[in-house]
Amino acid sequence: MRLYVITECDDSAADRAGRQMAGVPLDAVIYGDSERGKSTADAVVKYQEKLDTPEMVSELCENKTLTDRERAKAVKEMITERFKGCEKVAAIMPAEFFGNSFGAVIMKMSDEAIDNGAAFGCHEGAISSFAVGTSAEASFVNSTLHLKVSDPEMIKNF
Amino acid sequence: MYVYVVRHGQSRGWPSDTELQKEPFHPAGAKYEPIDPSLTRLGHRQADLCGKFLADIDFDAAFSGPLHRHIDTAKGILQHQKTHKKLEILSDLTEMGLEGCDIIPEEIYDVLFPGLDILPCSDPSPTGGPKVLPQWDEKYSTLRVRAKRVVDYLRKRFSGSDRVLVVSSALFGGAALIPVLLELTEEGNMVDFFDFQNTGITMVEITDDGKRILHCANDGSHLILGDCEELSRITL
Numbered sequence: 154m155r156l157y158v159i160t161e162c163d164d165s166a167a168d169r170a171g172r173q174m175a176g177v178p179l180d181a182v183i184y185g186d187s188e189r190g191k192s193t194a195d196a197v198v199k200y201q202e203k204l205d206t207p208e209m210v211s212e213l214c215e216n217k218t219l220t221d222r223e224r225a226k227a228v229k230e231m232i233t234e235r236f237k238g239c240e241k242v243a244a245i246m247p248a249e250f251f252g253n254s255f256g257a258v259i260m261k262m263s264d265e266a267i268d269n270g271a272a273f274g275c276h277e278g279a280i281s282s283f284a285v286g287t288s289a290e291a292s293f294v295n296s297t298l299h300l301k302v303s304d305p306e307m308i309k310n311f
Numbered sequence: 312m313y314v315y316v317v318r319h320g321q322s323r324g325w326p327s328d329t330e331l332q333k334e335p336f337h338p339a340g341a342k343y344e345p346i347d348p349s350l351t352r353l354g355h356r357q358a359d360l361c362g363k364f365l366a367d368i369d370f371d372a373a374f375s376g377p378l379h380r381h382i383d384t385a386k387g388i389l390q391h392q393k394t395h396k397k398l399e400i401l402s403d404l405t406e407m408g409l410e411g412c413d414i415i416p417e418e419i420y421d422v423l424f425p426g427l428d429i430l431p432c433s434d435p436s437p438t439g440g441p442k443v444l445p446q447w448d449e450k451y452s453t454l455r456v457r458a459k460r461v462v463d464y465l466r467k468r469f470s471g472s473d474r475v476l477v478v479s480s481a482l483f484g485g486a487a488l489i490p491v492l493l494e495l496t497e498e499g500n501m502v503d504f505f506d507f508q509n510t511g512i513t514m515v516e517i518t519d520d521g522k523r524i525l526h527c528a529n530d531g532s533h534l535i536l537g538d539c540e541e542l543s544r545i546t547l
Binding site for chain 1 (some may be wrong): 387423443493494496505511514518521522523524525526527528529530531532
């Protein structure tokens with residue numbers, strides 16, 4: 154299963170991210186409990202033919218009982234189990250959570266490295282792509298091309 | 312230290328592609344070596360665009376593997392640097408298992424890469440590894456050993472805000488060098504990897520206290536647009 158991570162962002166960036174993802178037929182778009190997460194997810198779904206609405210998942214919601222690393226692992230496990238059989242899923246999450254925890258967890262960085270501050274690039278509205286399952290492979294991380302060009306139509310979809 | 316790992320541009324390494332085979336190979340006088348092909352025209356263009364994209368980054372050092380496609384690509388990138396740069400060849404940066412491939416003789420560097428200031432790989436390599444290239448049956452575990460030598464060497468030479476260009480190949484870069492730069496777990500390192508399109512840019516920061524930050528992976532912005540003028544360089 155391929156997981157696209159889109160970091161929460163303002164409406165303009167979210168629209169560009171949604172257009173960039175338009176050619177990628179997603180099976181689901183998930184987000185947490187923040188307003189920005191919801192609006193970013195809505196912008197992505199807007200350009201998807203098969204989807205009507207994004208889905209809030211509790212694992213992506215703020216959780217004071219888990220560390221970010223623990224929560225990142227819980228999110229990864231949930232995605233792996235729940236979307237088994239799906240081909241493409243997009244997860245919307247705060248840039249800080251992706252950069253400081255989830256990216257490192259999905260690529261199996263050691264707990265020690267993560268706790269030591271290992272991080273992934275985390276621009277708001279950036280898109281990253283991973284294969285998730287028995288192995289994890291990153292196709293690209295923290296791609297912001299769609300945010301930089303004056304005309305997003307110039308950009309090919311992933 | 313900021314390490315910019317770049318995969319080489321498209322090379323003539325795909326024998327099934329008959330169109331590519333029609334292109335002239337090495338410059339006149341150079342020996343045809345099927346396992347060490349030069350870049351295609353597109354590959355040169357990719358390297359040129361990559362160089363333009365990275366032009367504002369003043370590299371403190373530039374390294375490449377010993378293969379023709381590595382050095383061709385590095386040349387395309389370095390030609391856009393604003394100050395003179397020497398390219399240092401490290402045999403450990405070569406691609407996984409290359410049976411029967413000899414390193415390009417230093418005597419013909421000037422013929423193949425005119426205008427490029429090259430520091431050939433010593434024997435043993437500055438990383439401590441052998442100058443000779445690995446055998447065809449090289450294992451992933453050996454890739455990791457090579458990558459560790461490279462990373463250790465870079466960390467001894469560079470620190471702080473130093474910026475280092477490293478041109479290498481898809482398997483070595485994606486399955487070994489980047490995972491080792493990021494200290495991925497052994498389990499992850501053996502089965503997982505980072506994709507690497509031609510001249511894709513992956514940037515890893517290693518802070519002086521050992522923290523690893525992956526700023527971007529496989530960034531191909533310069534290839535998609537074909538015109539870097541429209542891009543700010545905030546990602547890199």
